[in-house]
Amino acid sequence: MLVVMQTHATNAEIEHVVQAIREMNLTPHPLPGATRTAIGITGNIGAIDSRSLEVLPGVSELIRVTKPYKLASREMHEADTFIKVAQTVIGPGTCTIIAGPCSVENEAMILRTAEFMMENGVRLMRAGAYKPRTSPYSFQGMGLEGLKILDKARQKTGIGIVTELMDTENADAVEEACDIIQIGTRNMQNFSLLKRVGKAKKPVLLKRGMSATLEEWLMAAEYVMAGGNYNVILCERGIRSFSDHSRNTLDLSVIPPAKKLSHLPILVDPSHGTGKRDFVPPMALASLAAGADGLMVEVHPDPDHAASDGAQSLDFAAFKKLLAALKRLAEPLGKTVN
Ligand code: PEP
Ligand code: MN
Numbered sequence: 001m002l003v004v005m006q007t008h009a010t011n012a013e014i015e016h017v018v019q020a021i022r023e024m025n026l027t028p029h030p031l032p033g034a035t036r037t038a039i040g041i042t043g044n045i046g047a048i049d050s051r052s053l054e055v056l057p058g059v060s061e062l063i064r065v066t067k068p069y070k071l072a073s074r075e076m077h078e079a080d081t082f083i084k085v086a087q088t089v090i091g092p093g094t095c096t097i098i099a100g101p102c103s104v105e106n107e108a109m110i111l112r113t114a115e116f117m118m119e120n121g122v123r124l125m126r127a128g129a130y131k132p133r134t135s136p137y138s139f140q141g142m143g144l145e146g147l148k149i150l151d152k153a154r155q156k157t158g159i160g161i162v163t164e165l166m167d168t169e170n171a172d173a174v175e176e177a178c179d180i181i182q183i184g185t186r187n188m189q190n191f192s193l194l195k196r197v198g199k200a201k202k203p204v205l206l207k208r209g210m211s212a213t214l215e216e217w218l219m220a221a222e223y224v225m226a227g228g229n230y231n232v233i234l235c236e237r238g239i240r241s242f243s244d245h246s247r248n249t250l251d252l253s254v255i256p257p258a259k260k261l262s263h264l265p266i267l268v269d270p271s272h273g274t275g276k277r278d279f280v281p282p283m284a285l286a287s288l289a290a291g292a293d294g295l296m297v298e299v300h301p302d303p304d305h306a307a308s309d310g311a312q313s314l315d316f317a318a319f320k321k322l323l324a325a326l327k328r329l330a331e332p333l334g335k336t337v338n
Contacts, residue, residue, distance in 0.1 A: 002063040002076050003039040003053055013058030014039070019058060024048055027226070031077055036060070040076045041117050042226055050069070061220070066259070067255035071225035072232070077263045083203050084230050085179045087123035087160035088338050090203075090233055091265045095330050095337045096294030098162050098205075098267070099181075100125040100321060101301075103139065104307035112301050114153040116316055123278040123338065124160040125153065126296055132166055133310060139147060139307040143157060143170075147177040154179075162205060162296070168196045175200050185210045185237055187270075188220045198227015205296075207269070208233045214254055214319035218262055234258060234266040235296060236287075238273035247275020250283050252290040259291055266291075271312045281322045288329055297322070 003017055014037055021028040026043035050062050067073045082091030090096045100113050104127045117125050129146025131139065142149070152159045160179035165171055166187065174181060180203045187193050188209035197204045204224050208217045221232045230324065237253065238248025250273030258266050268287035270280045285297050300306045303313040314322065327337050 001041040001045050001048075001050065002012075002065055003041065004060045005037045005039065005058050005111055006017030006060045007036045009037065009060075013056070017053065017056050017059060020053060021063065024052075024270050026237070029071060029230075033079065038076070040065075040071055042070050067218075068215070069222040069262075070219040072218045072262050072264060073231065074261060074263050079216050079263060081230070081257060081263045081265060083233055085160050086123070087179065088156070090267075091167070091293055093335055095288055095326060095335045096124065096267070096295060097122045097323070097326075097337065098124040098126045098296040099299045100127045100162075101146055101249075101306065102271075102298050103128045103131050103307055104142050104149050104163075105307045107152065109151045109301050110153050111156065113299065114154075114157040114159045116301075117189065118157045118159055120320060121338070122159075122323075124162055126162045126182070126298070128164045128182075129177075130164055130166045130174070132164070132184050132323065133308070144173060149174055151177045161323065162245075165193070167199065167324070171196050173202070175202050178202060183207060186216065188212055191223060194220060194223035195227055198224045198229045200229055203231035203233060204229060205233045205235050205267070207237045208239070208251075208254070210238070210240050212239075214257055214261070221262070221264060232264050234262070234264050235269055236266065236273070236292075237269040237296075246273070246279060248273050248274060250274060252283075252286055252292075255287070255290045255292055265293040267294040267296055268292045271294040271296070271309065275312050277303065277312055277318065280312065281325065284322055285325060285329055288326060288333065295326075311322060 029040035065075045079197040131141035162180040164182040165174040182205045185207045195260045238250045241249040270283035298313040300313040301312045
């Protein structure tokens with residue numbers, strides 16, 4: 001349910017409606033808009049008599065939200081959401097690049113990558129300190145030590161950090177060390193983790209589960225938003241299909257419906273989506289053309305010796321070439337690469 005306030009509703013009237021919703025044991029979510037405020041309601045609204053809200057001073061109308069995801073839906077929040085971090089803004093009209101190695105391997109390679117990115121106008125660097133690996137014998141990431149290295153790179157270069165949180169146990173440390181918390185494909189339906197990042201102060205980059213429908217993905221975003229963290233960025237990273245020519249099937253066809261149903265920005269990760277570095281540039285360009293608000297790309301100073309995902313990582317020269325191509329494509333699309 002969405003309570004739309006009148007254009008001239010006073011703060012006191014808005015607060016009165018918020019209180020009335022709380023008294024019904026429901027959760028109010030005030031959503032200030034350009035011309036008027038709306039108040040989203042979540043919780044079990046089935047038994048509520050909407051007329052008791054309709055008659056309150058300053059209320060214009062009540063709208064039923066039909067989708068199971070509420071806060072993530074355009075029905076409740078018509079305008080596009082822009083996610084602001086210290087280094088940049090993510091949302092329509094821009095193509096935000098998040099680039100860097102799959103994992104933090106040592107201080108030197110992280111500092112080198114951060115400096116290279118900043119020199120090339122990339123303001124957000126990705127790198128995992130905690131790695132979800134299929135095999136327990138593969139490199140598992142540097143953990144806390146890796147977070148310290150990321151923090152050092154941020155302090156030294158000013159670059160924003162995007163890094164994965166795998167479990168609630170490390171939530172405080174990851175939140176502290178990063179600018180955007182990444183939730184990986186394998187954890188898209190880890191509901192206790194989603195609830196925890198719903199309480200975080202940092203935006204969440206929510207990767208699509210490798211077998212998740214769009215509705216399941218948006219319901220996962222809803223978990224985060226229901227906790228009070230409205231700063232969610234969706235990230236398509238490929239799904240499982242019968243195709244075996246690439247690591248995953250990058251589902252660019254999800255972008256238009258995701259944009260239609262939700263106001264949240266959507267990025268694409270063509271690295272995990274293809275699994276092979278040669279296929280990354282064409283799919284990165286295609287993502288932009290399909291309406292993505294940005295990209296997450298794996299870039300490594302020496303991909304052939306990477307501790308993880310080297311085969312799908314671009315080296316600096318290939319990344320620079322891609323960046324130039326993205327800038328050329330962004331112009332006719334009316335977007336700026338940032
Ligand atoms: C990653 O970004 O390195 C990663 C593990 O991604 P995903 O969760 O999409 O597999
Ligand atoms: Mn990776």
